[in-house]
Amino acid sequence: MRVHASILPIKRVIDTGLRQLRSCFDHFYGHRANHHNNLITKLPYWLVVLIMADYNAVGDKFTSPGFSPTNYVKNLVENSVRIDAILNERQQIANLADETNNLLKKNVYKNYMQFIETAKEISYLESEMYQLSHMLTEQQNVMQSLQEVSITDSKGSTTNVSATEKKEEDPKRSLSTLLEKVEGCTRLLDVKDRHIVRSGEMMEVREDNTECKIYLVLLSDGLLLADWLPHRRGPVQYRFQMLYELDNLAVVNVKEDQRSKNCFKILTFPHARQFQCETAAEKRIWMEAIEQTKQAKMAVVTLKRESALLDPKGSLLSLDNNPFDEEEAEDLYECEGGAVLPEWLTELPEDLDVCVAERDFEAAVNLVLKTEEHFSLYPNAKPLEEMKPRIDYRVKHLVDVLTNELHVSPGRSLQGGPRAARRAVSLLIKLGKSSQACDLFLKHRSAILKYSMRQQKMEGATAPYIKKLCELFFTSMVETGQEFSQAFSSNNSCASSFVVWAKDQLQNFVKLFSNHVFTTQVSLSVATECILAVRTHCERLWEIGLDLSFFLEKLLKNDVERIISDSRDKALEAIKLRAAEDRWRPQNLYNKAGLQKLIDDMNNLGVSGISSYVYDECWVSLSSNTVSFCKTFLNLLDDLLKLHTPVTRVLILDSLAATFRAHLRHVDASLANKSFKSDVPLIQKNASFLLETLLEVAEKRCDAKLPHLSGFWNELRQEFASCMSPKSASNKGVTKYPAVAFI
Known part of the structure; x- marks a missing residue:
């Protein structure tokens, strides 16, 4: 920071006081003063300036005209018995420094616009420094050339100068020659009185020390750069790259070394480009031409401004004119x-x-x-x-x-939130870049969503993790839809882009969902719980007027049908294994506690009336295979009902029918087996339980999601009615239906 001239005397006084203060410490404390010197040297100069400027912010002892740092320290040391007093005084000065610092910050904020104007002036001074540097370089080159000129070479030098002058006699060459060489610069003809000052090829030295050929054209109001075409056709040799305005560039000489010879730089905020000429003379001519063209343009602008301030009679225009x-x-x-x-x-x-x-x-x-x-x-x-x-x-x-x-880059933070994105989007829309703003907004939201999904770690069970993912994903989708509606409320043409984006995001989410749910390690009950969760959360998109449930079902269709078929096959395999080990024996539960546990388990499944099958206090006339099948069938039924859609309806009914028929065929085969001739009454009683009690419970559960299936259940009863005892079959009075009545 630059110190104002009026502060310099105060600075010298405080500097002298600090030296005297340090000598006093050496006198009174000897070697111990070295330990406490930092207590005094931390007092900054700007603190003293602010102390003397604002009387109300400091004590009278510092603002009095006769304040002496030496006497102050001397009195402080004499009156202080212990070092604690000096430390307390140091703390007071530190507090004063903090308070003054806060005042300084407030003044900075208060005069913020003044700082901006100062920054502008600094930029102007910087450009002037570039010009001064160039002028000094020119003078140095002139002096070197004068030293090299001899009396005998004067004639030859005159000849060279004359040749150079003849070469630059035509400064206003037509732009038509430029159009024949450079591709993509037809818009240069739009500006009147624009002409070519100088042109030529040279090498551009990039930051990575690579070189490429480039074509420079100095115009009356700008500097044109064109890339060289190695595979050109016809008269066109270059392709238009950039047009810099002369007002916004500065030319600077580059010090020569082993890597860069005959180079100069073109400075354009915030970039700098380095070019290499073949000879030093060519470099000097280019730098002089650029500077002279800039000065000529500035002179024309200045003349126009001065003429605008005068009316035809030469009097100043009224300041009241708007x-x-x-x-x-x-x-x-x-x-x-x-x-x-x-x-x-x-x-x-x-x-x-x-x-x-x-x-x-x-x-x-x-x-x-x-x-x-x-x-x-x-x-x-x-x-x-x-x-x-x-x-x-x-x-x-x-x-x-x-x-x-x-724009989303790998190393950029995504914590800006929707407000920052909304600001940029609204401004781009005002500038007429609605489609570009829409594309960037959706990409930004995709990156945020992807980042949030990656932050969720797989810990513990699958179902809680999937529920967290669903909550996070669909909440973000709803928020994106709301933000999109606010940002593009007046641009209905962008709505289709949001729908396509939402479908793509849902497709990516279903891929992640399938990788965690549809695996052999996940049971059917867990998978159905996860599928039910994603269906429920998908309905939240209705809040923003978007219904993607049909698209979700399409994405899940193959995997859902596969787990239904797999669960049916597993149930059939379990029935086959239990049938091979079934000996048709009633269950002995040994005590009333075991019996009550069985009754409670069956009640939880919705099966009542188990007490009618109990005899001798703890015996049940139902085999263990029958009870196991009852539990398996009802659990399978509950899981398949959660997966029901119009598409999977037929597959679910076929799976239930195949499972029930497989077990009843085992019952029918046992009745025909001579080995179980003595157990026929028990087998018939188990068949009656399956056809009457179990199917009745299953039918009631299906009425909510699969109504009008009475024909389906009655067909199963009719098909295996022969397995029951004749008395039970006659009492039941099963109604006969055609085979396809339930379809």
Whole structure:
């Protein structure tokens, strides 16, 4: 920080006081003073300045005119018996420093605009320093050339100078020659009085020390760069790359070393490009030509501004005139010196640069909209046509900066939230970049969603983890839909992009879902719980007017049908294994506690009336195989009902029928087996339990999701009615239905 001239005497006084203070410590404390020197040297100069500037913020002892640091320290040491007093005094000074620091911060915030103006002045000074550096370099080159010139070579030198002058006699070559060589520069003809000053090939030295051939064209108002085409066809040799305005660039000489010889740099905020010429003379000519062209352009602009301040009679224009008045502006463009722009429009490129540097994007967009409105009022004004390329370049830079706000890179934080994205999106929409804003917004939300999903770790059971993923994913989808509706409320054409994006995100989520749920390690009950959770959460998208349930079912269809078939096959395999080991014996539960446990388990499954099968206190006339099948069938029924959709309806009914028929065939085969001839009454009683009690419970459970299936259940009863005792079959009075009645 630069110290003001009025503060220098105070600085010297405090400096002397600090030295005296340190000597006093050496006198009174000897070697111990070295330990406490840092207590005094931490007192900064700016603190003293603020102390003397603001009387109310400090004590009278520091602000009095006769304050002496030496006497103050001397009295402090004499009156202090222990070091604690000095430490307390040091703490007071530190507190005073903190308070003064806070005051300084408040003043900084208060005078923020003054700091901005200072930054502008610094940038202007920087450009002037570049010019001074170039002028010094030119003078050095001239002196070196004068030292090398001899009397005998004067004639030859004159000849060379004459040749150079003849070479530069035609500074206004036609742009038509440039159009024949450079591809993509037809818009250069839009600006009147633009002409070529100098052109030529040279090498560009990049930051990685690689070189490439480039074609430079110095125009009257800019510097054009074109890439060399190695595989060219026809007269075109180059492709247009960039056009820099002379107002925004500076040319700087590069010190020669082993790697760079005859080089100069073109500085354009925030980049710098280095070019290498073949000879030192060519480099000097290029640098001089660029500087002279810049000065000529600045002189023309200055002359136009001065002429705009005078009326035809030579008197100053009234200061009361409104520069934004449309009629006066129209007269300004239509007058004889009509190449004059309003002051606010002349300073617009610099104002846009400042707004972008300060990240005041709203102000920058407002300036752009104001400029577009002004251009629409005067579409044929030639000064505006010349100004338009400069403004278009700034607008492109502004769009790039706003785009970067939504751009997602691997090392960039995603914690900005939807508010920051909404700001950039709204500004891009104002600039007429709705489609680009929509694409970037959805990509930004995709990155946030992907990052959030990765943060969820698989810990513990599968079902809780899947429920967390569903909650996170569909909540983010709903929030994205709400943000999208707010940002693009007036752009209905972007709605289709959101629908496509939502389908893609759901497809990616289902892939992750399937990798965790549809595996051999996950049971059917857990899988059905997870599927039910994702279906329920998918219905939340109705809040934003989006229904993707049909698309979700399409994505899950193959896996759901596979787990239904697998669960049916596992049930059939279990029935087969238990049938091979079944000996048709009643169950002995040994005590009333065991009996009550069986009754409670069956009641939990919805099967009542087990007491009617109990005899001798703890015996049940149901085999263990029958009880196991009852539990298996009802659990399978509950899980398959959760997976029911119109698509899976037939497969679920076929699986239930196949499972029940497999066990009843085992019952029928046991009745025909002579080995179980003595157990026929027990087998018939078990068959009656299955056909009457179990099927009745299953039918009631299916009525909620699969109504009108009485024909299906009655067909099963009729098919295996022969397995029951004749008395039970006659009492039941089963109604006969055709084979296809349930379909």
